Amino acid sequence: MEVRGPRAAMPTEEGRYGRLWARTGTKVCSFWLEGRCTRNPCRFLHVELPPPRNNNIACRHPVVKPKSGGGASNGKGSKGKDGFKPEERLCQHWVSGISCVKGDKCEFRHSWSRGEGFSLLAKLDGHDKGIAGIAFPSGLDKLYTGSNDGMVKIWDCHTGQCSDTVNVGSEVGCLISEGPWVFAGLRNVIKAWNVENGAVFDLQFSSGLVFSMVVDNNMLFAGCQPCFGEDELIPRQQFHFQPISDIEGLESNSIVDVIGVVCFISPASSIMRKNGTETLKRTLRLKDESGRSVELTMWRSFCNAGGQRLQTLCDSGHSPVLAVKSGRISEFNGKAIGTISSTQLTIDPDIEEARRLKEWFDREGKDGPTVSISREVSTISRTDVRKTISQIKDEKLGTSEKPDWIAVCATIMYIKNDNFCYMGCPIMIGDRQCNKKVTNNGMGSIDVIAVIDVLMNAITGTFSSFRYRTILG
Template sequence: MATKALRRPANRPERSAYSRPVGGPSKSVCIYWAAGRCTKESCRFLHPGAPESSMNLHISKQKALVWTREETSTGKGNAYNAPQKNNAAQKGNAYNAHQKSIAAQKGNATQKSNPGPTSNATQTSNAIQKSQVCKYWVDGNCVKGDRCLYLHKWFSGKGFSMLAKLQGHKKAVTGIALPERSNKLYSADKDGAARVWDCYNGQCDRVVNLSDEAGCLVSEGPWIFIGVPNLVKAWNIESNAEFNLDGPAGQVHAIVVGKEMLFAGAQDGVIYVWKGCPQTNSFVPAATLKGHTGPVVCLIVGANRLYSGSVDHTIRVWDLDTLQCVMTLKGHSGVVMSLICWDKFLLSCSLDCTIKVWAATERGSLEVTYTHSEEHGVLDLAGMTDPETKPILLCSCNDNSVRLLELPSFSERGRLFAKREIRRIGVGPGGLFFSGDATGLVSVWKWMEPYNKVESS
């Protein structure tokens, strides 16, 4: 029996259901198109308008998050810039995208393909980046190694080094002092403990329970003075004599000694004064200096004057002979955190992100002659000289670092870094200096002798 050949109409085109034009015979909306994932070039179901692909939106967000995460690991995350990066990032290759970002920061596309002299702008940018410690390295989890744009060490600059890290305090360090003719370093913290460290082995020899939070610790001769709420603890390290000096109201934030008198700035805005009594080797109340309308947080003595800085944004100048306020300086717009005297000048720092230099005028008043600005609030100041006798200002900023600035130019010599803000800076003999941060860590630093001086000796 003959088999009939199957015939098709000559005018009927060859096509499958997948090659039918959009909006074909079916009047139903494509459910895959509605979900944003129809992959057919010519679907037989309706695609009524431009697809609003939720899947594409999700992918876009995902790439932005990946890019931001990579950028954050270098301390430069910016979600706004993430979708605007190169094609490698848009295709989801975070590693290549990050590599392109690094190359872009080092120079333009031409410099990447044909390396040449680095521009001044690029050098400045790299210098700024390398003056910041990698926060991921600080936490022990930076995975970039040599590719990281930030420092993997606790300081930047030359001419000094870290000698030791003294661990033991549980809260922020509020005072550090190395008394004269002593081989013991003293420190105190907000946890109410004072520690005595051996300068030879770095071990803690003794822990003194202060029974309350320490606001400050200073040394003068054989004496250690510690400010706590409502009193000052006085401790003679040679005779082991101890005294509690009552009188202050609230926390004692600052202590200084000058002209055989002890001054303590307290929470109530009053400066309490004691005079030394040689007969009893103790101290007797002498006066109370009133004028500040906020807590007194810093004190310094220089040129027969006492200078006090307060939360009320002012600096008051007191005559040490009469114990009277002779002028009030109103130059800061924030809390005056620290004061030092250098040469004929008074230097003050504040949470308003400035360091001000005050100088005497012909009329006898003090006026600001220079203002140095920092990006962050300034917490503490200390002064010393380097091995070449150049004056150096140690400036603790509210970004977990200390700037080492040359005076009078304020040019930066280096930086010290910490996990948290450095609340106190201390200075010792022989080029030693100290920093205490909010984690309770005390770091010991030292200026190194110049190479040519070592060679000549």
């Protein structure tokens, strides 16, 4: 028969956890607080902590462990794992709004700012979304804030309270102030308020939401980004094209818009102007569905980027479409078009006229006959005719006063080895160089062998430099 002793009485709740108090401290079981702790006994408390003896809650500051090899540290001046000193960290009770019993003697910061001379004056709560801009008009004790929630709020700088709210009806992209003016960048509009006289203006446009603004020299500059689907509202270049056949009836110096396929382009060349200065020139030929072609002369900067791109496309076998905006008509050797400072050239524009012209050229215009309206003394148009060398001799072409325009296809059999250039005189006559022929005297200097008339005097000289000039035959 088994005999058992009397079962010891179960300790009370206070006695059971009283023994664990010293071992677990004041830590309450988080699972017990959620009602799902399965341990019995549990090494953590299953009771609520009693309230503190005083009404204020002491700061829960981290315990600073003593450094190895030395005595305990008081925590002042020592950095924690986050690399900050205690005086650089925020007091957790101050942040949560609970008064700290240490007050000004707390080793943790009771301020949002770390710099000297800065302190939090007020916390402005009121916007539902992010702040897009803050404006502080000069001579006013009001602060303006704009938010993505479509509201512009006015705050009293003395009390920190919102004194007025303006519903602008759209998210605010930016907000600035200049003198008594406050500008709010919205979608497709900029609102302007004058805080002195109460004037309100709306600057309407169609370019999307304004993200930045700046005022300089009494002018307001705004930067915006078009939203999806709004790029169609941006104005595009407008053309008023005229067929090449109609250019024959236009007067000289008229301004015209023309579009055509580039069927020929010449390399850029340097020519001497009447005033003695040099300039770049490039010539190309345009043809369109009217069966006519016209010569376009590109001057100065038009020969560089745009002209080189056209040259590259033509050399690779492509025939690009060129739209000319504001070209000037000339009547030198027939009707031609030249570029001026306001001319705009667009290569392969994304417009219906260019697509239709390209389809016509690929279908029939590439090999079809073309009548040129350029390089003619009279207004009668001409057709380029291909001739052989024997026909040129038999028909005595080029011997009359009127030039004969022909096309020749031949093979180069021999190139004459004469000089293609000569050494030019470096003397400056006014604003241009003389460029007369000089010769080397064999002593490291150059002799001028041409006579230069300056003030009716024949001048020769010896120089140590020259400039090569190209001979064109």
